[in-house]
Amino acid sequence: MAAAAGPGPGPGEAGSGPVGGRGPVLTPGTMNPAVRRVEYAVRGPIVTRALQLEQDLRQGVPKPFTEVIKANIGDAQAMGQRPITFLRQVTALCLYPELLTDPSIPADAKDRARRLLAACGGQSAGAYSASPGIELVRQDVARFIQRRDGVPASPQNIFLATGASDAIVSILKLLVSGSGGSRTGVLIPIPQYPLYSAAVAELSAVQLNYYLAEERCWALDPAELRRALAEGRRHCCPRVLCIINPGNPTGQVQSRQCIEDVIKFAFEEKLFLMADEVYQDNIYAEGSAFHSFKKVLFEMGPPYSEVVELASFHSISKGFMGECGFRSGYVEVVNMDPEVQQQLAKLVSVRLCPPVPGQILLDAVVNPPQPGDPSYELFITEKQAVLSALAHKARLTQEIFNQTPGIHCNPVQGAMYSFPRIELPPRALAAAEAQGQAPDMFFCMKLLEETGICVVPGSGFGQREGTFHFRMTILPPTEKLQVLLEKLSSFYTKFVKEYS
Amino acid sequence: MAAAAGPGPGPGEAGSGPVGGRGPVLTPGTMNPAVRRVEYAVRGPIVTRALQLEQDLRQGVPKPFTEVIKANIGDAQAMGQRPITFLRQVTALCLYPELLTDPSIPADAKDRARRLLAACGGQSAGAYSASPGIELVRQDVARFIQRRDGVPASPQNIFLATGASDAIVSILKLLVSGSGGSRTGVLIPIPQYPLYSAAVAELSAVQLNYYLAEERCWALDPAELRRALAEGRRHCCPRVLCIINPGNPTGQVQSRQCIEDVIKFAFEEKLFLMADEVYQDNIYAEGSAFHSFKKVLFEMGPPYSEVVELASFHSISKGFMGECGFRSGYVEVVNMDPEVQQQLAKLVSVRLCPPVPGQILLDAVVNPPQPGDPSYELFITEKQAVLSALAHKARLTQEIFNQTPGIHCNPVQGAMYSFPRIELPPRALAAAEAQGQAPDMFFCMKLLEETGICVVPGSGFGQREGTFHFRMTILPPTEKLQVLLEKLSSFYTKFVKEYS
Structure with missing residues (x-):
């Protein structure tokens, strides 16, 4: 505990802080040590850097890429997936019940909204x-x-x-x-x-x-x-x-x-x-x-x-x-x-x-639309389109990664991520150590700086000692994902050559 | 720490629990003691009882009242306050952007929604x-x-x-x-x-x-x-x-x-x-x-x-x-x-x-509508209506309570609550003690059982030793609030008589 955590000085007995004889109450030394121990790699330093790069691009700073692609987080709609119409109709109706008279919204969505509003305090989503x-x-x-x-x-x-x-x-x-x-x-x-x-x-x-x-x-x-x-x-x-x-x-x-x-x-x-x-x-x-x-x-x-x-x-x-x-x-x-x-x-x-x-x-x-309901066809079509595209992208990811010597990717059986293992040459490990970075963080940072692709190093999730991975979502649109996977693979090959 | 918190029995060495030779892992004795210490009166036992009474009423159980009035929590819309139109229009537009072509929604709400969507990942509120x-x-x-x-x-x-x-x-x-x-x-x-x-x-x-x-x-x-x-x-x-x-x-x-x-x-x-x-x-x-x-x-x-x-x-x-x-x-x-x-x-x-x-x-x-914007007049009218009604209800509350001997209510200068002090006769204190309840909890429970009015005892907020209060919102619609205040005051008078 730093001094500030002990009983504070009484009035008049000034502390030794920089301003007005008084430093801050809450400092890195006095704050909750359990909060300090918290780490959350999915939104960690690599994402902070990705946001800076985006800012740079917006301000016209030249980069070897035109877009930062955030494949770090399972955020489907940020990657362009469209919301399912029925879900949004029901929610919008509940938030703005004047829409219950809108003829363009199907009756089953309206029935759901009425039923839900009746279950809300004061029939309002604001209660x-x-x-x-x-x-x-x-x-x-x-x-x-x-x-x-x-x-x-x-x-x-x-x-x-x-x-x-x-x-x-x-x-x-x-x-x-x-x-x-x-x-x-x-x-x-x-x-x-x-x-x-x-x-x-x-x-x-x-x-x-x-x-x-x-x-x-x-x-x-x-x-x-x-x-x-x-x-x-x-x-x-x-x-x-x-x-x-x-x-x-x-x-x-x-x-x-x-x-x-x-x-x-x-x-x-x-x-x-x-x-x-x-x-x-x-x-x-x-x-x-x-x-x-x-x-x-x-x-x-x-x-x-x-x-x-x-x-x-x-x-x-x-x-x-x-x-x-x-x-x-x-x-x-x-x-x-x-x-x-x-x-x-x-x-x-x-x-x-x-x-x-x-x-x-x-x-x-x-409680989705049922066969025969006005919203059923569209709902099922939209749902299946998303799921079959994801299944396709899961296979694509595994295939492209495994074509690259040094990258080993298990089948993406489910969820939204691949977590390939990458072999890193000893000189890359030494270079990472010199920078005080985990080797896979070193790799992912270089990847981000050169290609604009943001993935999360395996060290943020934990991995067996001496193995290195990264997590990448399968969420970008198919054509984009394919380009991304190819870019990533060739960057990896170049990186290995550079550090061999 | 109860036994279950120690190292568990190995496979085969059965514990002494009731089922399959094994009791539960998580019990009142082994759970986080800090969580046990947590209390939150605003949604405490009195609200649980209020919900039961509502259930009883729905099932036709006869009660000395026809409605439970939850004046325990600052929940304006549950008490019938209508949402401000502009706020809900902007939000509904962002959730269901198809509405951007709806001619019944004003242009300034649409401008706000477009501006906000542009700031969302993938231009979606779902990111x-x-x-x-x-x-x-x-x-x-x-x-x-x-x-x-x-x-x-x-x-x-x-x-x-x-x-x-x-x-x-x-x-x-x-x-x-x-x-x-x-x-x-x-x-x-x-x-x-x-x-x-x-x-x-x-x-x-x-x-x-x-x-x-x-x-x-x-x-x-x-x-x-x-x-x-x-x-x-x-x-x-x-x-x-x-x-x-x-x-x-x-x-x-x-x-x-x-x-x-x-x-x-x-x-x-x-x-x-x-x-x-x-x-x-x-x-x-x-x-x-x-x-x-x-x-x-x-x-x-x-x-x-x-x-x-x-x-x-x-x-x-x-x-x-x-x-x-x-x-x-x-x-x-x-x-x-x-x-x-x-x-x-x-x-x-x-x-x-x-x-x-x-x-x-x-x-x-x-970032509300400004003078000249299409939504401005309605927005200001709705906002002022809510605030002037609240000001009126604040005065009404104080006036009616202070007409009742034994109830002392400070002016409600702001916020959404009155917190009147009530004098309770010694026999009421004894009766409360016999039931293991704080005296103001005893009063509030009786009030709820007889009138359907749900308020929170002062003991849930803290008060000077030997004083008793309750918190009541000023949110019910004016006519209803007047009836409520009068009912509460006459119940108090009757209660004092009963325990004197």
């Missing part, structure tokens, strides 16, 4: 909703899950949130306790989505890494889980197991068998399961299918289905809709202690409610 | 924005502040957020550090808005109460501030001073002199100032005016203006717009250490961005 979300939307989410899994779901177990990130942090908050050797340990996959490491750091919990098997298409290996758990037990109290399926940044889709193994492991080892299933609609590879943890848990039956605690997360930011800007998602909790669940309800009430426009859009997603 | 908010909106907020204060404001110091609550918690997070006697102490007014106590509890900081002077219309007394600070210094490290102006739940508007005193105090005592100014548009009393902390700080000049660190919060949930459901607000930071400010930028990036529809609506609020 707070109940803290866990509008009751009607929670009911619709429960029905959606029930259709998906063939297993009952209750609105009482569903908490809407300001994006899945918000829900993930709320659940982690409940789970974190203890200090020193009794601190909560949280098992997270490596590579991981850095929200997990950031939240664990902010909450002063202990991050326990289990490594996905790159050589088996990023499969989750129960033996590796056991190793990570045993190691964690030496210095903390592991209580939480996070799984991301389909994987981010790794794009794998887990097999049903794997999920069963994980559930057994959580049962035996007394772990709370957090299943990040926000990419459940994004499955591309032949033979791959999404199995929800809840469905598998209930198919396994007792004792698992009666006791394993599970929180499953979903979002409107990904899938075919890509409505990131609305910040909407939910968590379903299964087998949660009722008193803890009340504590969760209390915790979320402090922030009043998730954004209502996002709740409305989420409702339209989980 | 993530920059983490501190859309740059254009931050520029418009800066211009708004500059017009208000006559002092320069920079978009770089403005962070948009998911409501002011989100911004308040982010700033508090930065400020909290230390353990034991070096823990950060946070001075908050009593009565307070319970977001503050909830956030302080969750962050394991130390709450330091300074009492507002009820006998002087809830004025802030610098001597009381000094007392609270001196007491706090005995057991923690006070570093933050929170002010709510106009006051919530107390409705006072601070004088310029008072704000100057507070700034001097913060300067001398090395405190970081957090100014909750979300009710800045809600000023009703003659002779009262809103003075922003920033304006006063800069008018005071050096050394104050160069060194006192200030975070000022604003929101679209209150004012004349009452757009709570959109969850949008901002913080402006003044004199913050640049490196700390970078840490703040990093911290907010983990949650990606505030909801874009709310950012858009905020832009329309800070």
Whole structure:
């Protein structure tokens, strides 16, 4: 602790700061050290540099490229994907109900809007909703899950949130306790989505890494889980197991068998399961299918289905809709202690409610037009167009990368990213070290400066010591993506030559 | 720590739980104790009971009333206030740009929407924005502040957020550090808005109460501030001073002199100032005016203006717009250490961005139609109608309450609440104690059960030992509010008689 953190000087007894005998209260030395430890690579230094380069281009500074392409973040609409018409119609109607008389908007969208407005306080999207979300939307989410899994779901177990990130942090908050050797340990996959490491750091919990098997298409290996758990037990109290399926940044889709193994492991080892299933609609590879943890848990039956605690997360930011800007998602909790669940309800009430426009859009997603409805044809056409384009781009990515000696890209079975491994020559490692950068950060920065392509170094997600990767979205339009992949591959080849 | 928090049993070595030889991981005993300590009265047990009563009414259970009136929360649109047309037009246009060809929507709303869409990723409200908010909106907020204060404001110091609550918690997070006697102490007014106590509890900081002077219309007394600070210094490290102006739940508007005193105090005592100014548009009393902390700080000049660190919060949930459901607000930071400010930028990036529809609506609020614009007349008419109705209701509330012996209501100078003091007879105190309830909770629960009126007991906000209050919004429509106030007053009289 710096001096300023101790009892401050009384009036008159001036401190030693620079202005008026008084320095600032809040300094890098006195601020919350847990916040300092937080890192979030997806919007880290490389993105800051990308924004500067964009600014330079706008001001006419000459660059070896004409456009910065932000392939760093899963933001479909920023990459030109068009919103799904029905979803936006329902939401716009709720925000500006005068449109209910607009003849150009189909009747089913209007019916949805009327039904949702009737469920809002004062029939307005401008009123707070109940803290866990509008009751009607929670009911619709429960029905959606029930259709998906063939297993009952209750609105009482569903908490809407300001994006899945918000829900993930709320659940982690409940789970974190203890200090020193009794601190909560949280098992997270490596590579991981850095929200997990950031939240664990902010909450002063202990991050326990289990490594996905790159050589088996990023499969989750129960033996590796056991190793990570045993190691964690030496210095903390592991209580939480996070799984991301389909994987981010790794794009794998887990097999049903794997999920069963994980559930057994959580049962035996007394772990709370957090299943990040926000990419459940994004499955591309032949033979791959999404199995929800809840469905598998209930198919396994007792004792698992009666006791394993599970929180499953979903979002409107990904899938075919890509409505990131609305910040909407939910968590379903299964087998949660009722008193803890009340504590969760209390915790979320402090922030009043998730954004209502996002709740409305989420409702339209989980309760889409049905065959025969006026909006059905357009809705299905738009949805399929997005998903089939993504499937095509997933294959394209893998193909082009794997044609390049030194780049090794697993199949993008699902989600929105490729996470290729790149071999870097020793002289590149030395040059990176000289600049105090991780080798893949060094590579990605050079790539950005020379081509305008912004991808995130693997070190921001975690990777096996001595291996190097980057995460790149598959979201740019097909023709653009193809050019991008070719540019990136030839830059890589040139880079390797330069540092060999 | 309960047994479950220790290292779990290995596979095979069953625990002692009830199902399959294994109890739950997450129990009231093992959960985060800081979350258990959180309380949030505005959505606490009384609101839970109100929701049950509403359910009962819907199912035809006979009650001594026909409607539950939720005067517990500052939710204008839930109480029937209509949204401001221009704000909703701009937002609906951005969400569904097909409306840009709709001849019924005025040209200035369309111009705003085009300008905002051009500032969104992929020209879509469905893309993530920059983490501190859309740059254009931050520029418009800066211009708004500059017009208000006559002092320069920079978009770089403005962070948009998911409501002011989100911004308040982010700033508090930065400020909290230390353990034991070096823990950060946070001075908050009593009565307070319970977001503050909830956030302080969750962050394991130390709450330091300074009492507002009820006998002087809830004025802030610098001597009381000094007392609270001196007491706090005995057991923690006070570093933050929170002010709510106009006051919530107390409705006072601070004088310029008072704000100057507070700034001097913060300067001398090395405190970081957090100014909750979300009710800045809600000023009703003659002779009262809103003075922003920033304006006063800069008018005071050096050394104050160069060194006192200030975070000022604003929101679209209150004012004349009452757009709570959109969850949008901002913080402006003044004199913050640049490196700390970078840490703040990093911290907010983990949650990606505030909801874009709310950012858009905020832009329309800070950049309203100007004289001559097609939307100007309607906008001003709607805005003035809301504000003059609120001013009328503020006076009405005070008048009716003060006609009732035993109820003492300070003038509602600003904000959206009355916070009357009620005298409770000793037998009522005994009856409350017998039920394990705070006396004002006992009163408010009885009020709810007999009249359907839901108000929040003063104990949820804090009050001087031995005094009792409740918070009630002034938001119901005038005729309804009059009936409500009369019902409440006569219930109080009856209650006092019953327990005397």
